[in-house]
Amino acid sequence: MDTTLCVEQSQTAEAADIVAMPKERTLTYTEAIREATDMEMARDPNVIVFGLDVDDPKAIQGTTKGLLDKYGSERVFGTPLSEDAMTGVAIGAALAGLRPIHVHIRMDFLMLSMNQLVNVGAKSSYMFGGAVHVPLVVRSMIGKSWGQGAQHSQGLYSYFMHVPGMKVVCPTTPYDAKGCLIEAVRDDNPVMFVEHRILHFQKGPVPAASYTVAPGKARITAEGDDITLVGISYMQLECLRAQRYLADVGINAEVIDPIWLAPLDIDTIAASVRKTGKLCVVDNGWTTCGASAEIVAQVLERLQGTRDIRVMRMGFANTACPTSPTLEAEFYPDARRVASAAYDMVHGRKKNWMPEERVDLRQIEFKGPF
Amino acid sequence: MHEQFYKSLFRIRRVEEEIARIYPTDKLKSPVHLSIGQEAVSVAVCEALRPEDVCFGTYRSHAMYLAKGGDINGMVAEMYGKQTGCTKGKGGSMHLVDTKAGVMGTSAVVGTTIANAVGYAYAMKLQRKKVVTTVFFGDGATEEGVFPESLNFAVLKNLPVLFICENNGYAIHTSQAKRQGHPHITERAKAAGVQSSCVEDNDCLELHGQVKSAVEAMRAGTSGPRFFECKTYRWKEHVGPNEDFGLGYRTPSEAKRWIENDQVTKIAALVPEATRKAIEAEVEAEVKAAFEFAEASPFPDVSELMTDVFHTPCAATPSEAVRKAA
Ligand SMILES: Cc1ncc(C[n+]2csc(CCOP(=O)(O)OP(=O)(O)O)c2C)c(N)n1
Ligand SMILES: [Mg+2]
Numbered sequence: 001m002d003t004t005l006c007v008e009q010s011q012t013a014e015a016a017d018i019v020a021m022p023k024e025r026t027l028t029y030t031e032a033i034r035e036a037t038d039m040e041m042a043r044d045p046n047v048i049v050f051g052l053d054v055d056d057p058k059a060i061q062g063t064t065k066g067l068l069d070k071y072g073s074e075r076v077f078g079t080p081l082s083e084d085a086m087t088g089v090a091i092g093a094a095l096a097g098l099r100p101i102h103v104h105i106r107m108d109f110l111m112l113s114m115n116q117l118v119n120v121g122a123k124s125s126y127m128f129g130g131a132v133h134v135p136l137v138v139r140s141m142i143g144k145s146w147g148q149g150a151q152h153s154q155g156l157y158s159y160f161m162h163v164p165g166m167k168v169v170c171p172t173t174p175y176d177a178k179g180c181l182i183e184a185v186r187d188d189n190p191v192m193f194v195e196h197r198i199l200h201f202q203k204g205p206v207p208a209a210s211y212t213v214a215p216g217k218a219r220i221t222a223e224g225d226d227i228t229l230v231g232i233s234y235m236q237l238e239c240l241r242a243q244r245y246l247a248d249v250g251i252n253a254e255v256i257d258p259i260w261l262a263p264l265d266i267d268t269i270a271a272s273v274r275k276t277g278k279l280c281v282v283d284n285g286w287t288t289c290g291a292s293a294e295i296v297a298q299v300l301e302r303l304q305g306t307r308d309i310r311v312m313r314m315g316f317a318n319t320a321c322p323t324s325p326t327l328e329a330e331f332y333p334d335a336r337r338v339a340s341a342a343y344d345m346v347h348g349r350k351k352n353w354m355p356e357e358r359v360d361l362r363q364i365e366f367k368g369p370f
Numbered sequence: 371m372h373e374q375f376y377k378s379l380f381r382i383r384r385v386e387e388e389i390a391r392i393y394p395t396d397k398l399k400s401p402v403h404l405s406i407g408q409e410a411v412s413v414a415v416c417e418a419l420r421p422e423d424v425c426f427g428t429y430r431s432h433a434m435y436l437a438k439g440g441d442i443n444g445m446v447a448e449m450y451g452k453q454t455g456c457t458k459g460k461g462g463s464m465h466l467v468d469t470k471a472g473v474m475g476t477s478a479v480v481g482t483t484i485a486n487a488v489g490y491a492y493a494m495k496l497q498r499k500k501v502v503t504t505v506f507f508g509d510g511a512t513e514e515g516v517f518p519e520s521l522n523f524a525v526l527k528n529l530p531v532l533f534i535c536e537n538n539g540y541a542i543h544t545s546q547a548k549r550q551g552h553p554h555i556t557e558r559a560k561a562a563g564v565q566s567s568c569v570e571d572n573d574c575l576e577l578h579g580q581v582k583s584a585v586e587a588m589r590a591g592t593s594g595p596r597f598f599e600c601k602t603y604r605w606k607e608h609v610g611p612n613e614d615f616g617l618g619y620r621t622p623s624e625a626k627r628w629i630e631n632d633q634v635t636k637i638a639a640l641v642p643e644a645t646r647k648a649i650e651a652e653v654e655a656e657v658k659a660a661f662e663f664a665e666a667s668p669f670p671d672v673s674e675l676m677t678d679v680f681h682t683p684c685a686a687t688p689s690e691a692v693r694k695a696a
Pocket of ligand 1 (some may be wrong): 052081083105109112430478479480481507508509510511512536538540541542608
């Protein structure tokens with residue numbers, strides 16, 4: 001786990017509102033994705049789904065279950081193991097007006113798709129002066145724990161945030177998973193849709209109707225005045241748990257889920273930091289040149305000189321992900337470490353406080369085999 | 371010869387059966403891709419290689435690692451995530467390595483090591499070393515662009531590299547016919563200009579004979595790259611210790627032919643009973659000891675987390691450090 005602390009200056013607050021979460025049906029994250037895909041395929045015959053194993057018996061954790069039967073093998077198909085070419089195929093199909101959803105069971109494998117995504121997908125609209133566009137959704141999953149190791153655990157979304165012409169979204173709740181996927185499918189540009197294998201097990205309220213969760217609005221998931229915690233992807237859960245640990249000792253953390261990383265709603269985050277003066281961004285990736293670095297930099301650019309600000313980034317340890325449980329536990333930030341770091345920030349110095357583990361806040365362990 | 375083949379086959383089978391047996395206890399916190407049913411390929415190939423020859427493999431490489439002479443304790447301890455594992459608990463089952471035995475390291479990203487083996491062979495040629503470099507990969511890996519690209523370069527530079535395609539008919543739950551428009555991998559290798567052959571029926575001795583003469587020709591400098599498509603069959607699920615016929619993507623009747631043609635049993639029948647019993651007793655003791663070693667070994671200290679990110683001279687093995695100091 002890597003932490004980077006620096007202190008800066010800043011200005012005053014601007015309230016950001018909490019988006020009301022409709023409480024009706026409960027779905028899992030995977031069911032929400034399946035439903036969003038199904039609804040978009042029903043609505044628009046140009047939506048197609050492909051990728052390795054989307055039509056196999058396990059149906060990508062159930063996220064593509066039943067789609068083959070309902071829409072047929074022309075619109076739902078497994079592919080050869082050819083990520084580079086299939087990404088190019090997806091872009092070609094998108095240029096012709098289809099709206100492909102290309103699925104990858106690990107984000108790590110996307111490294112084979114990089115050329116097509118970065119040099120063609122993200123560039124086409126601009127490079128051709130708006131003459132063409134690429135309405136493509138790339139779904140990719142981040143693995144964690146149970147010995148996934150160096151090549152099955154990477155959260156590489158900041159690579160795509162770096163590239164103009166790509167949108168990036170990391171929904172953390174079933175509600176947002178559905179709304180963001182529908183939004184992504186309807187977007188006329190390439191969208192990297194990032195899932196996390198542990199988030200797949202999350203349950204939450206999901207309206208039956210169609211709706212979108214568009215870029216431009218981060219979500220305040222817990223309100224507080226003492227410190228701002230921004231949790232990206234799976235780390236949103238750890239931040240919410242950290243918020244509970246901090247509440248136990250009288251610290252009110254405001255927790256923000258950015259949802260869309262590109263484009264990023266920096267307004268909501270900056271408004272919160274204007275109020276709290278302290279920002280800790282907890283990322284599900286490395287801190288160097290990562291999403292956390294970007295968020296911190298943008299907040300400081302905005303608020304510097306207006307008030308005192310303390311900032312910190314937390315993320316993966318600056319190494320590849322090890323498999324041994326003892327090392328892996330050290331590799332990831334977790335709720336207690338986030339709480340401990342936040343506690344220090346609030347007190348302005350190292351206090352060596354670490355909350356006792358609360359059983360009700362223990363993280364859900366993903367059990368193999370994956 | 372049959373004794374040695376049987377020992378290697380039986381040893382791999384028993385290690386993996388133990389892995390499968392212990393798996394539900396959750397002690398092996400590592401995804402395991404078992405080779406049960408496919409051992410014959412690794413044994414046939416590795417028995418034709420010398421200790422200094424080098425192999426690259428995939429996440430499904432327990433068989434290759436053991437057949438090539440990789441340390442059994444290091445492999446089992448690795449699956450337990452222990453400090454004594456072959457990567458000190460950093461790589462797990464999918465990233466085995468034992469450079470002393472010529473096991474160069476295995477990758478979990480399909481197809482990647484094909485090109486790495488070609489590069490290694492290039493270095494061997496440049497350094498005038500009579501080392502044969504082998505790469506094991508699945509039928510699925512041949513769909514990645516790196517496969518034809520690597521074949522082309524190997525032919526262009528006439529490199530002593532052995533391409534071993536373990537065709538078990540599936541990539542995860544998807545059959546070869548559903549993924550390849552022209553499902554004849556050997557023909558594709560031939561079209562790239564690689565001398566290629568396909569060995570049916572998981573036939574250990576037949577494959578060994580063919581690989582042996584290929585390797586000899588490479589050592590003699592009379593052969594460039596060679597490709598072998600080895601038809602084989604995975605008995606267990608893609609990853610994990612169980613059978614998976616319940617999923618419906620393949621049937622027990624399809625598996626029957628392969629299970630009846632089990633090479634562990636076939637080769638066992640060629641070994642005199644007394645010898646066979648002695649081999650089995652020896653292997654059982656070794657396997658038992660390896661699991662005991664793994665259980666008894668400590669987990670890595672957290673200080674190990676940040677070592678090896680970059681290679682540093684102080685990270686070299688003690689013997690290397692001593693040699694450098696001398
Ligand atoms: C580049 C890449 N794409 C996808 C995967 C996911 N994956 C892991 S194993 C596998 C199937 C590989 O099949 P094959 O090459 O035939 O080897 P087998 O598992 O049958 O031994 C896939 C698709 C991966 N690991 N790497
Ligand atoms: Mg296969």
